[in-house]
Amino acid sequence: MISRRSFLSAASAALASPALLGTAALASAPQTSLRPLARSGAAGAGSVAPKLSLKTLVSQSGLSGQVACAVANVKTGEVLETLDGSAALPPASVAKALTALYALDTLGAGHRFTTRILATGTVSGSSLRGDLILAGGGDPMLNTDHLAQLARALKNAGIREVQGDFKIWDGALPEVHTIDSDQPDHVGYSPAVSGIALNFNRVHFEWKRAGKGWSVNMDARTEKYRPEVSMARMKVARRAVPVYTYAERGGADHWTVANQALGKGGSRWLPVRRPADYAADVFRTMARAHGITLKKPKRIKSLPQAKLLAQHHSPPLDLMLKGMLKYSNNLMAEMIGMAATSKRKGRPRGLKDSAAEMSRWAATKYGASAIRMVDHSGLGEASRVTPNAMLSVLLSAHKTGALKPLLKKVALRDAKGRVIKSHPIKVAAKTGTLNFVSGLGGFMTAPDGSDLALAIFSADTKARARISRAERERPRGGKAWNKKAKRLQQQMIERWGQVYGS
Structure with missing residues (x-):
């Protein structure tokens, strides 16, 4: 596959030139x-x-x-x-x-899909006296690089502090837990769907042998960035089968993987079931890298009147x-x-x-x-x-x-x-x-x-x-x-x- x-890589290259975009793997086969x-x-x-x-x-x-x-x-x-x-x-x-x-x-x-960074309240000096909103526009090609660009644009606009809440809106499209419920939980070709998607709603799981066990990592990588995520978590379990199990708890995707299936090391992409939380998690990391600390995200069902601070357009x-x-x-x-x-x-x-x-x-x-x-x-x-x-x-x-x-x-x-x-x-x-x-x-x-x-x-x-x-x-x-x-x-x-x- x-x-x-x-x-x-192909997708990122397409955004920089009029050439054909790439996309993540996989339809059904x-x-x-x-x-x-x-x-x-x-x-x-x-x-x-x-x-x-x-x-x-x-x-x-x-x-x-x-x-x-x-x-x-x-x-x-x-x-x-x-x-x-x-x-x-x-x-x-x-x-x-x-x-x-x-x-x-x-x-x-x-037609292009637009992801926006919005603000309520007023900007005084380098401080936003109001809420910051990440608003999805149904862009299926949004990736970590683009969130990094939006965070940089926020910094370039002079924002250094957000006094209000950090909110995320994914209501442009209905939320769907998985494309096809008959598919196994772990297959990347049947992720969740909503009005915001990141990295095709897949999270990168990587494992390496560490002593008698394994070190595991869940990140939202592209060729340029590899931010770790907290909303998707992995635990190695002592068993042979099933290889993966999934559960949603406390606002996060919780995975387990069978230790007997890991070998010395490797990686694969797993589906994301909470796209809005995934995108918000990664954007907070990117904002923090630019000196902007955001509170824990809150999902909102409707968009308030707000000012546009930055935006990203799809191809x-x-x-x-x-x-x-x-x-x-x-x-x-x-x-x-x-x-x-x-x-x-x-x-x-x-x-x-x-x-x-x-x-x-x-x-x-x-x-x-x-x-x-x-x-x-x-x-x-x-x-x-x-x-x-x-x-x-x-x-x-x-x-x-x-x-x-x-x-x-x-x-x-x-x-x-x-x-x-x-x-x-x-x-x-x-x-x-x-x-x-x-x-x-x-x-x-x-x-x-x-x-x-x-x-x-x-x-x-x-x-x-x-x-x-x-x-x-x-x-x-x-x-x-x-x-x-x-x-x-x-x-x-x-x-x-x-x-x-x-």
Whole structure:
């Protein structure tokens, strides 16, 4: 999976230049390129005989569960071929392509999210005679560096003392304890959601061997800063399993980790369940580094009349969406999706309410009534989309040119997993992976230059239902099933390239 550090590095680089932002790991699974079946002869297109039907390919794939797909010519809109195109299956992270279109249509490509430092009362000399407020604006890319910049701006404004309270407001979006409650507590791809997020609502846990035990650290690191946090705490427990336990006590996230799972040392990112407290904790540290001492934070439900002291703007939405789709970041999808709903109809009650509004929007705008989403990331297994509905969205999106530039190029590979750089078929699409669920939605350019839209969904819901909550991160048989699904996807793509584009 994409490492947390590489993601944050890419994100920080994007803020300093117009280049693409990065994002923290992980939607539901690692991003992998499509893989073909082993074949005789030279690597390249033509690994699948065009005379083989889609049903035959599915039958020969050995993939359990259900497979459904649809493909169309984007120029004429003609649907060229379908297999159970009206079957409603989980879209997994392919749903993020829909969320991107929803956000662009509602918020606009140039939209930016703003995090503010506000003050009540008056400033006399270097003293603020009133309260200081950290106000979240729904920015899913806010990180520790940005809070450090805001603290520095406060110092540059001449503030050295805050006589009143330090308050934090996260009411721009509803608070959600976890994106998908069926996921294990410790997985970083299902953090809490609220109107303020920091470091994609993940805290860095690091451990090192120290004598007969371990020294542990919880921090909010970026490449530049590593402030320790007090709102997330870790205790090493003498046991083998479970590896992690979680409990919320006294306004803090309390974790334990099994000593037999630690080894000599290592690190991983854990989800944050109290985003506002996390952001406030780190901002207090950054303010203290600039000589400004703040009281313990107090959460507020509404914003009072206040003066703006400093602010931080996110990158423009189109750049954020490109990163969201490339790295399949769940938190970005949920926050951006709920922000779009907030603009359309007011603050949603939660993820399901917001996702239902996006589904209604898709039915109205694209005639795609067979879309039933329970979130904006595709992490929730109850979401359902048919290939025909997704194809309708893709065909319309291709006409406006809004989606394809944001999609990641998907490399086709030979039987040994090597990228075929000279492959005559080019694919730009959104992949999606859950346990025993695989999806692909986007566009391919055939050897003759024809552009096709495609949607492929595969799911073994029975196998998925047998997985316990504790096994959700790495279920037995899940990796092998996914490889078969990816292999079948490439076979279908190569077949369509030969039949409809040569």
